[in-house]
Amino acid sequence: MGKILPGIFVAFENPKGGVGKSTLTALFAGYIHATAKETGLTVGVVDIDDAQNTIGKMRLFEATQQESLDEEYQVMNISSSEFIENMDFLKENFDIILVDFPGNLKQAGVVETLMMIDVLIIPFEPSKIEIMHTINFFDYYKANIMAKREELGYKTTVRGLPNRVVPNLIEYKDLVANQNEFPIKLMEQHIKESRVQFQRNLSTLISNYNHVCDEFGDEMVQLITEHIKA
Ligand SMILES: Nc1ncnc2c1ncn2[C@@H]1O[C@H](COP(=O)(O)OP(=O)(O)OP(=O)(O)O)[C@@H](O)[C@H]1O
Ligand SMILES: [Mg+2]
Numbered sequence: 001m002g003k004i005l006p007g008i009f010v011a012f013e014n015p016k017g018g019v020g021k022s023t024l025t026a027l028f029a030g031y032i033h034a035t036a037k038e039t040g041l042t043v044g045v046v047d048i049d050d051a052q053n054t055i056g057k058m059r060l061f062e063a064t065q066q067e068s069l070d071e072e073y074q075v076m077n078i079s080s081s082e083f084i085e086n087m088d089f090l091k092e093n094f095d096i097i098l099v100d101f102p103g104n105l106k107q108a109g110v111v112e113t114l115m116m117i118d119v120l121i122i123p124f125e126p127s128k129i130e131i132m133h134t135i136n137f138f139d140y141y142k143a144n145i146m147a148k149r150e151e152l153g154y155k156t157t158v159r160g161l162p163n164r165v166v167p168n169l170i171e172y173k174d175l176v177a178n179q180n181e182f183p184i185k186l187m188e189q190h191i192k193e194s195r196v197q198f199q200r201n202l203s204t205l206i207s208n209y210n211h212v213c214d215e216f217g218d219e220m221v222q223l224i225t226e227h228i229k230a
Contacts, residue, residue, distance in 0.1 A: 007091030017103030020163040022054040030209040031217025044094035049102040080109035160184035
């Protein structure tokens with residue numbers, strides 16, 4: 001299959017630990033791969049989380065349970081300190097490159113890698129304290145990374161994504177009602193809290209992909225397409 005896009009770097013990043021970065025990475029990679037017959041899009045997942053290596057380990061474990069990986073998307077462990085030197089290879093081989101970040105900005109090369117992300121989705125749990133941390137990260141990102149990208153002539157698309165949403169909670173209702181004043185533009189979709197779907201059934205294998213968040217995947221592809229067009 002030929003390449004369609006110029007190799008777009010996409011990440012779910014919020015340096016707070018446990019906000020759903022790896023979960024959303026696997027979910028969106030599964031969506032792209034599951035719809036590849038219609039869209040022709042290829043995805044490569046890069047795990048730069050040297051310490052936890054969540055996606056890398058998940059794939060390694062799953063690979064022992066199935067005979068062949070021929071039909072699966074590629075998962076690559078690349079240390080954040082070596083990310084930049086691998087960018088040309090990644091761009092040449094995939095339409096969408098999904099980068100799974102560690103839960104901190106201190107690991108060598110993480111900030112430099114963040115600088116290379118074209119479409120940044122900031123997942124967060126809609127609770128008071130997480131919202132505060134998330135806005136702090138966004139302020140840092142805007143002043144130190146987005147501004148530099150702009151200087152270099154790179155376009156950036158940024159959205160917030162509420163994860164682990166319990167729709168009836170007042171914090172979530174407030175967030176949605178007042179989203180015009182929220183500093184980060186939100187995606188239209190959100191991800192519900194569901195232990196069954198996102199903890200028990202998460203997988204990097206296409207045979208296990210259960211289409212639980214296809215609308216979210218749709219909106220992601222739309223954002224990426226608009227990013228390229230504009
Ligand atoms: N929508 C959800 N519903 C239920 N559980 C979720 C949801 N999203 C994430 N989780 C769970 O929260 C935990 C943390 O998620 P995940 O590992 O994806 O976060 P992370 O941001 O990658 O963490 P780290 O910063 O440690 O890399 C996992 O147990 C995951 O299954
Ligand atoms: Mg993770």
